[in-house]
Amino acid sequence: MSDPCPFCGHQQMDSKQVEYIHRSGEQLMVVTEVPCLECEFCGERYFEAKVLKRIEADFEAIQSGARKPVKTIQAPVEAYSSL
Numbered sequence: 001m002s003d004p005c006p007f008c009g010h011q012q013m014d015s016k017q018v019e020y021i022h023r024s025g026e027q028l029m030v031v032t033e034v035p036c037l038e039c040e041f042c043g044e045r046y047f048e049a050k051v052l053k054r055i056e057a058d059f060e061a062i063q064s065g066a067r068k069p070v071k072t073i074q075a076p077v078e079a080y081s082s083l
């Protein structure tokens with residue numbers, strides 16, 4: 001069906017749609033339904049360069065105010081050592 005996993009060499013990579021978190025400094029953007037290939041064996045995910053570029057362009061459009069996101073969420077931040 002596709003190329004073997006570049007990480008573990010397993011032959012089967014599944015086409016999936018997953019949640020991807022783009023991060024730039026302290027700015028995060030969650031993107032849902034992102035197409036990727038996921039290794040059945042080791043779980044590594046591979047995103048095509050054009051997919052990542054599109055996410056990056058969208059992130060910049062949102063940062064500059066040219067585009068509004070579908071929704072905005074707040075995320076708490078914790079240090080494990082302070083738990």
Ligand SMILES: [Zn+2]
Nearest residue numbers: 005008039042
């Ligand atoms: Zn693998």
